[in-house]
Structures are given as structure tokens and as C-alpha cells.
Amino acid sequence: MSRFVLIASSLTLTAVLAACSGMPSMPMMAKAAPYSQDMLPDPVKVPAGHRVAWETVGVGEITYECRAKAGSTDVFEWVFVGPMAELKGRGGEKLGRYFGPPATWAANDGSALTGTQVAVAPAMAGSIPLQLVKANPAMGSGALTGVSYIQRVATRGGVAPAMPCAAGSTGKREIVQYQADYIFWKPV
Numbered sequence: 504m505s506r507f508v509l510i511a512s513s514l515t516l517t518a519v520l521a522a523c524s525g526m527p528s529m530p531m532m533a534k535a536a537p538y539s540q541d542m543l544p545d546p547v548k549v550p551a552g553h554r555v556a557w558e559t560v561g562v563g564e565i566t567y568e569c570r571a572k573a574g575s576t577d578v579f580e581w582v583f584v585g586p587m588a589e590l591k592g593r594g595g596e597k598l599g600r601y602f603g604p605p606a607t608w609a610a611n612d613g614s615a616l617t618g619t620q621v622a623v624a625p626a627m628a629g630s631i632p633l634q635l636v637k638a639n640p641a642m643g644s645g646a647l648t649g650v651s652y653i654q655r656v657a658t659r660g661g662v663a664p665a666m667p668c669a670a671g672s673t674g675k676r677e678i679v680q681y682q683a684d685y686i687f688w689k690p691v
Contacts, residue, residue, distance in 0.1 A: 538686055540654075544624035547635040549652045549688045557610075557646050557687040561601050563588025565631070565661045569668035569675045579670060581663035581677070590685060598646075601685065606636070608653065608685065614645030618653055631661035631681060638687075650687045657684040 538555045540548045566584040571577075590599040590608065599610040609615035618636035626633050634655035641647040661681025668675075 543633065543654075543656065546622035547624045547633045547654060547656070549635065549654060552691050553652060553688040554691050555686060556650060556689040557598075559590040559592065559598055559685045559687075561586075561588040561590055561655075561681075561683050561685050563601070563681065564678045565681055567663050567677050567679065569672040569677075571673065577670070579668045579673065581668050583663070584676065586681075588681070608647065608687075610646040612643075612645030614641050614643040614647035616641040616647045616650060621652075626658045629660065629662055630658040631655075631683070633658060647687065649689045651690055652688040654686040654688070655683045656686060657682075659683070 538558060563586060565586050567581040568584050569579055570582045572580045585603045586601055586606070588601045589597055590601055590610075592598050597611065599608065601608050605617045607615055607617050616638050618638040621635045621637050623632040623634050632655075636653040636655070638647075638650045638653055641650060659682045661679055661683070664677040664679060666677070
């Protein structure tokens with residue numbers, strides 16, 4: 504490379520740097536706000552002393568079956584059979600799955616857990632209720648290790664079918680789509 508090209512390149516770089524020095528600096532990217540329970544009904548709030556460990560969005564379906572109502576032979580209802588959903592990150596990446604029964608959350612890293620419902624609270628019309636679940640100890644090691652509570656919030660869809668459930672429909676299954684945020688909590 505000639506001495507002339509090196510000098511010209513140095514002058515060009517110096518000019519570019521000088522021009523940039525007068526430009527305003529790029530604003531810092533704002534951090535995502537931490538998850539807040541403030542707008543949730545009290546029954547589904549996680550007790551103090553816990554922190555959010557994992558946030559996912561469950562996207563999938565819930566199966567219902569037409570059955571005779573418990574203790575009755577002539578009254579029928581849609582009964583929850585189980586869910587099947589992908590657990591995704593806020594950016595859409597697949598992190599695991601949710602299925603049942605029993606209700607099981609499984610992370611792609613091999614950890615999984617089940618839990619027991621503690622409370623529910625109404626959600627917007629046409630959506631399954633908000634829910635608080637007490638987690639059982641996780642199986643395997645990973646994202647779900649040490650989780651003590653799971654919240655189901657921001658629910659959309661998932662309610663039992665609107666179509667009639669009658670004697671002639673006994674055993675018929677219907678699948679409905681749903682979405683919900685699943686927030687996993689660990690002790691502080």
C-alpha cells in the first residue's frame with residue numbers, strides 16, 4: 504500500500520471521528536420493568552419473600568369432554584380434560600411445554616414440576632381464570648429448580664365450549680385455543 508493511500512485513509516478516518524464527536528450520544532436502552540403483581544386480585548398474589556425466576560407465555564389448547572354432571576344422570580356439562588401448550592419466552596423462543604393431567608410444566612433443560620392449585624380469580628370475559636399454584640419440588644435440575652409458586656395471568660380464551668353438552672354428546676371432546684402468561688417464583 505502506498506504512503507499516499509495510508510495518509511488519505513488516516514485523514515478520512517479522522518474526519519469521520521470528528522464528525523461523530525458532535526453527534527448526540529445514543530440513549531441508553533431502558534431495562535424491562537420487573538413483573539408486578541400490583542394489578543392482580545389478592546387471592547392469586549404470591550406471598551412476600553419471593554422473586555420472579557422465569558416468565559413464559561403458554562400458547563396452546565385445552566381439551567374438554569361432555570360428561571354427566573357429578574351425582575346426576577340427566578344433567579351434562581363440559582369437563583376440563585387437560586392442557587397442551589408450548590411455553591415461550593417474550594421473544595417467541597420455545598422454552599418448554601405445559602401439559603396434563605397432572606398439570607406439568609417442563610423446561611427444555613430437563614427440569615419439570617407439578618403443583619397444587621391454591622386460588623383462582625376471575626379474568627376477562629371468555630377467558631380461563633387467573634390462578635395461583637403451589638409448586639411441588641422440581642424433578643431434574645434447571646430453570647424450574649427451587650420454584651415455589653406459579654401464577655397463571657393475562658389469560659385469553661380457554662373456556663369450555665359454548666355448544667350444548669347433552670346426553671347424545673356424552674364422551675364428545677372439544678379443543679379450545681388459549682394463551683396465558685406463566686410466572687414462576689422462587690424464595691428470595
